[in-house]
Amino acid sequence: MYKFRIFFVLILAVVSTHVFAQDRMYKKNGEIVEINLIRLSPSEITFKRFDRPDGPEYTIPKGDVMKIRYANGSSDVFEENNDRIGVNDEGRPVAPQHFVDKRSAPKDQNIIAVAPIVFTENGHGFGFTYERTLDKRGWVSLYCPFYLTYSSNNNSGTSGTQSTDNFFNPMYYLEPGIKFYTNLNSLNRMKHSLGLNLVLGLGSNTASNYDYYTGNTVNTNSSRALVGALVGYGGNMFPTNHLYLGYSMGLGMTYVNDYGGVSHPVAALFEASIRCGYRFAKTAK
Numbered sequence: 001m002y003k004f005r006i007f008f009v010l011i012l013a014v015v016s017t018h019v020f021a022q023d024r025m026y027k028k029n030g031e032i033v034e035i036n037l038i039r040l041s042p043s044e045i046t047f048k049r050f051d052r053p054d055g056p057e058y059t060i061p062k063g064d065v066m067k068i069r070y071a072n073g074s075s076d077v078f079e080e081n082n083d084r085i086g087v088n089d090e091g092r093p094v095a096p097q098h099f100v101d102k103r104s105a106p107k108d109q110n111i112i113a114v115a116p117i118v119f120t121e122n123g124h125g126f127g128f129t130y131e132r133t134l135d136k137r138g139w140v141s142l143y144c145p146f147y148l149t150y151s152s153n154n155n156s157g158t159s160g161t162q163s164t165d166n167f168f169n170p171m172y173y174l175e176p177g178i179k180f181y182t183n184l185n186s187l188n189r190m191k192h193s194l195g196l197n198l199v200l201g202l203g204s205n206t207a208s209n210y211d212y213y214t215g216n217t218v219n220t221n222s223s224r225a226l227v228g229a230l231v232g233y234g235g236n237m238f239p240t241n242h243l244y245l246g247y248s249m250g251l252g253m254t255y256v257n258d259y260g261g262v263s264h265p266v267a268a269l270f271e272a273s274i275r276c277g278y279r280f281a282k283t284a285k
Contacts, residue, residue, distance in 0.1 A: 022050040026067040029238050030109070030138060031184065037068065040076070109133040111244050113277025115147065121270045122171040122203070123151030129275055131179065143179035143195055145273070148172055171203030175230065175271075193234040199252060199269055201226040205259060222260030228252050228269050244277040 025033045025047065034050040038057060045068070046059045062078055069075045111131040118125045127147035134140045151169045177197030184191060205224045232250030239245065252269035 022071055023047075024069045025065055026069070027064055028066045029064075029241055032137070037070075040068075109138055109141075110280040111277055112280075113244055113246065113275040115145070115273040115275045118147045118149060118273045119271070120147065120149045120171070120173065121268060122169065122201075123149045125149030127173075127273065129273075129277070137184070139181050139184060141179040141181070141193075142176075143197070144174070144176045145197075146172075146174055147271075147273070169204060169206055171201055171224070173271075174200045177230075177232075179234070181236070189237055189239075191236040191238070193236055195232045195234065195248075195250070197230045197232060197250070197252075199226070199228040199230050199254075201228075224260075225256065225258045226254045226267075226269075227256040228254035230269055230271060232271065238279065242279050244275070244279045246275045246277075248273050248275070 022034045023037045025035050025037075025045070027033065035047040036050055036053060037045070037047050039046040041062070043062055044059050045062050045065055046057055048057055049055055065078055067075055067077045109132070111129075113129045113131075115127040115129060118127050125148045127145055129143070129145040131144075132142045134142055149171050175197040177195050179193050179195040182192045182194065201224070203224050204221055206219055206221050230250040230252030232248050234246055234248040237245040249272040250270070252271075254267045254269060257264045257267050
């Protein structure tokens with residue numbers, strides 16, 4: 001019985017070591033990937049994903065990787081013509097309890113982007129977005145789009161007479177909110193995100209009313225103001241450390257829907273956009 005207990009404890013120790021020991025690879029684009037390192041050459045890194053030990057081997061250029069932190073706490077830091085193997089930032093041998101990770105991810109990731117294509121429930125247009133990370137790892141961001149959209153109305157008259165008056169109907173949107181990334185540690189180049197935004201809208205609307213006495217259509221322009229909320233999904237790509245490409249779509253509803261000072265029923269909100277921008281990412285020193 002005593003021998004059986006010792007054998008069981010040894011098996012448990014081996015299994016737990018296999019389960020919990022993993023290496024962590026920090027890529028220059030901000031990705032953090034848990035891996036089992038297989039081979040490290042002067043130009044390439046070969047590994048298996050920690051969550052797929054029986055999966056395929058991956059090989060990437062060493063130049064794409066900033067650092068590998070091993071399960072024992074030591075690190076290999078890769079810099080151009082100055083690789084530091086098994087040391088900390090001061091060049092000294094690392095003890096696991098003394099290792100301080102200063103290079104885990106880029107910081108101050110401000111992203112400014114242009115949205116040349118935007119669609120809302122009001123029509124189509126363009127806009128700008130600003131994003132700033134709120135945590136050290138980059139999982140949560142403050143996200144604030146600003147959009148201008150417009151629509152055109154074609155109105156028809158009576159007695160075979162057609163009117164083709166077009167109305168601009170501009171609508172300005174400011175949508176401050178929070179954005180949550182869901183797969184930063186994935187090898188997938190597309191980083192998915194979910195968000196919740198407050199929607200503030202201000203613009204004008206043209207309503208067409210038919211006058212039965214004169215037989216004419218009367219167009220009335222009035223101001224419009226709305227307040228609502230939007231739940232959105234986004235796709236985000238970082239082909240380089242600074243280039244940003246993305247798209248988003250969202251659905252929501254209004255809480256305030258005012259036309260010319262008159263409150264109207266709750267209305268649906270819709271938003272879709274394509275963005276291209278620049279990320280001001282710095283690496284901790």
